[in-house]
Amino acid sequence: MADQNFPEPQGGGSLIIAWQIKGKKVLVIGGGEVAAGRILHLLNADALITVICPPSGLNPEVKHRITKNQVFHIPRNFHPSDLSDPSSISMVLVAIDDPAASTLIYKLCQKHRIPANIADVPPECDFYFGSVHRDGPLQIMVSTNGKGPRIASMIRKFIASKLPSNAGRAIESVGELRVKLRKIAPEQKEGPKRMGWMKDVSDKYSWEEMCEMTEEDMDNLLRFYAAGTVPEFKELRGMRAGAKEEDKVPYTFDGSFGFSVGA
Amino acid sequence: MADQNFPEPQGGGSLIIAWQIKGKKVLVIGGGEVAAGRILHLLNADALITVICPPSGLNPEVKHRITKNQVFHIPRNFHPSDLSDPSSISMVLVAIDDPAASTLIYKLCQKHRIPANIADVPPECDFYFGSVHRDGPLQIMVSTNGKGPRIASMIRKFIASKLPSNAGRAIESVGELRVKLRKIAPEQKEGPKRMGWMKDVSDKYSWEEMCEMTEEDMDNLLRFYAAGTVPEFKELRGMRAGAKEEDKVPYTFDGSFGFSVGA
Known part of the structure; x- marks a missing residue:
C-alpha cells in the first residue's frame, strides 16, 4: 500500500524550534546558576535581557553580565507590575x-500569552531547554525530553567530538554562495533553477571541500551556473589565480559552457 | 582575571527550545509538501492539528493524515474567522x-500573540524549524539558522550514523531509574543526595552499559543508594538471578552497604 510510505508519527516528543528572539525583550527572574545559563542562551540569540533579582541573589556570572552591560538589571524581587506592559x-x-511565586508568575504569563519557562517545574513550562552545540551558524540542540539532562550534555559533547572541525565554516560558504547566486540571477522566475543548482552543488561537494571554498572559488563556481553544471572541486582549485600549471584543468577554459550569467 | 572564566556570548544564533505542544491546538494553513513535513513534526509532539486547505490543494501525505484522523480538516482557504477565538x-x-494572504495571517497572529511560522518568509517567522533526529525520548535538532537547510539534513544524517544504535534506550533507563529512586527515597530533603547519586551513576556507566540495563539491574542498583555508592556494571551483571556462578561478585553479598532504603 502506498500509505505505508508515509512515516508513522512517534508521539511523546517536543516540537523543537529555533526561536527568533533577536532584539526582543525577555525577562529573566532570578540571578543564580540556572539564570546564568539561560542568560547565555539568550545572549547567543541577541535577546534584550532584563534580570529581576535582588543584588544578594546574583551569582558571579550574572554579576559579570550586568557589569558588562550585557543585560539590564532590576535589583529587587519580581513584582506583578513587571508585566504591566505585556505586549x-x-x-x-x-x-x-x-514555588508559590513561580506559579503566580506562570499564571500571569499564561493570562498575557507570554511564553514562559519555570525552571525545574515541567508542568509550568511552555518550552524546555536542551544542551546546545554552537559553531557559527550551526546550532545542534540535544533534548531528552526531561528524562536525562546530564545525558543530553554527554550526547552534545559526543556529537561535537565527531563533527568536522569547521562544519560551521562550510555552512557559511553555502550561505555566501546562495547570496552571490541571487545577485547574478536575481529574477523570481529563476527560483527553481537556482534551487536546483544549489542542490547539485551540495550533492557534489563534500563538507571538507565546502570548508575549503574561498571567495575566488565561489566566483569561479558561479560561472558554471548559466550552463546549469557543477564542476569537480579539483577544477575549482585549478581555476585559482595562483594555481600551479599542472593543477589547471584544461576544460576549465575550453568554452564548453556559456558565460551568459544574468542573461 | 576571573571574568575570563565566563563564556563570551556568540550572537547571531537562535534560542533553540523544545516547545510543549501536547494536547494544544495548532492551525496548519496549506496542505502541500511543506505542510506535510510540519504536520509530522507536530504529530511527533502530540499536538491537536487542524489543517485548513481546499481539497484540491492536499498532497497525498496530508490526505493520508486526514483519512487516518490524525488531523482535523477544514476543506477551504483560510478565513480570518479561523482566528476568532485566538486564546x-x-x-x-x-x-x-x-504572499499577501501569508502576510495577513502573520499580522493577525502577531495581534493575537499567537506564535507563527510563515514557510520561506524568515521575517514573518517567530521561529524556524530544523532537521530533527528522533530516537524515543532523544531528539536532536540541527539548525543552520537559515543558511543551509540541505546541510542541516546532511549533518542530521551524519549524527544519526555516529550515535550508538540504542542511545534512546539509555535515556529511558536513566528516566526509569530516576522514577524508581524517587519512589524509594521520596522525601524532599533527600533531593541533593538523589541528584548526587544519579550524577555518580551517569558518570560511572557508559552508554552501552546504560542501554543494557534491565529492570532487575535497576532494582539491584537502587540497593546501593542508601550507602551512596555505585557498583561497577559487571557487579550488577553478577547480581542477576540467572548469573553464572563465576560472574557473581563476592562483595555484592558481603553486607558492606546498608539496606536501609527509604529509612
Missing part, C-alpha cells in the same frame, strides 16, 4: 527558589 | 503560495 515582553524565564 | 490556538503554521 512589550516576548518571553519570561523564571529560576527562583520560591 | 484557543497555540500556534499557526502557514505554507501556502500566496
Whole structure:
C-alpha cells in the first residue's frame, strides 16, 4: 500500500524550534546558576535581557553580565507590575527558589500569552531547554525530553567530538554562495533553477571541500551556473589565480559552457 | 582575571527550545509538501492539528493524515474567522503560495500573540524549524539558522550514523531509574543526595552499559543508594538471578552497604 510510505508519527516528543528572539525583550527572574545559563542562551540569540533579582541573589556570572552591560538589571524581587506592559515582553524565564511565586508568575504569563519557562517545574513550562552545540551558524540542540539532562550534555559533547572541525565554516560558504547566486540571477522566475543548482552543488561537494571554498572559488563556481553544471572541486582549485600549471584543468577554459550569467 | 572564566556570548544564533505542544491546538494553513513535513513534526509532539486547505490543494501525505484522523480538516482557504477565538490556538503554521494572504495571517497572529511560522518568509517567522533526529525520548535538532537547510539534513544524517544504535534506550533507563529512586527515597530533603547519586551513576556507566540495563539491574542498583555508592556494571551483571556462578561478585553479598532504603 502506498500509505505505508508515509512515516508513522512517534508521539511523546517536543516540537523543537529555533526561536527568533533577536532584539526582543525577555525577562529573566532570578540571578543564580540556572539564570546564568539561560542568560547565555539568550545572549547567543541577541535577546534584550532584563534580570529581576535582588543584588544578594546574583551569582558571579550574572554579576559579570550586568557589569558588562550585557543585560539590564532590576535589583529587587519580581513584582506583578513587571508585566504591566505585556505586549512589550516576548518571553519570561523564571529560576527562583520560591514555588508559590513561580506559579503566580506562570499564571500571569499564561493570562498575557507570554511564553514562559519555570525552571525545574515541567508542568509550568511552555518550552524546555536542551544542551546546545554552537559553531557559527550551526546550532545542534540535544533534548531528552526531561528524562536525562546530564545525558543530553554527554550526547552534545559526543556529537561535537565527531563533527568536522569547521562544519560551521562550510555552512557559511553555502550561505555566501546562495547570496552571490541571487545577485547574478536575481529574477523570481529563476527560483527553481537556482534551487536546483544549489542542490547539485551540495550533492557534489563534500563538507571538507565546502570548508575549503574561498571567495575566488565561489566566483569561479558561479560561472558554471548559466550552463546549469557543477564542476569537480579539483577544477575549482585549478581555476585559482595562483594555481600551479599542472593543477589547471584544461576544460576549465575550453568554452564548453556559456558565460551568459544574468542573461 | 576571573571574568575570563565566563563564556563570551556568540550572537547571531537562535534560542533553540523544545516547545510543549501536547494536547494544544495548532492551525496548519496549506496542505502541500511543506505542510506535510510540519504536520509530522507536530504529530511527533502530540499536538491537536487542524489543517485548513481546499481539497484540491492536499498532497497525498496530508490526505493520508486526514483519512487516518490524525488531523482535523477544514476543506477551504483560510478565513480570518479561523482566528476568532485566538486564546484557543497555540500556534499557526502557514505554507501556502500566496504572499499577501501569508502576510495577513502573520499580522493577525502577531495581534493575537499567537506564535507563527510563515514557510520561506524568515521575517514573518517567530521561529524556524530544523532537521530533527528522533530516537524515543532523544531528539536532536540541527539548525543552520537559515543558511543551509540541505546541510542541516546532511549533518542530521551524519549524527544519526555516529550515535550508538540504542542511545534512546539509555535515556529511558536513566528516566526509569530516576522514577524508581524517587519512589524509594521520596522525601524532599533527600533531593541533593538523589541528584548526587544519579550524577555518580551517569558518570560511572557508559552508554552501552546504560542501554543494557534491565529492570532487575535497576532494582539491584537502587540497593546501593542508601550507602551512596555505585557498583561497577559487571557487579550488577553478577547480581542477576540467572548469573553464572563465576560472574557473581563476592562483595555484592558481603553486607558492606546498608539496606536501609527509604529509612
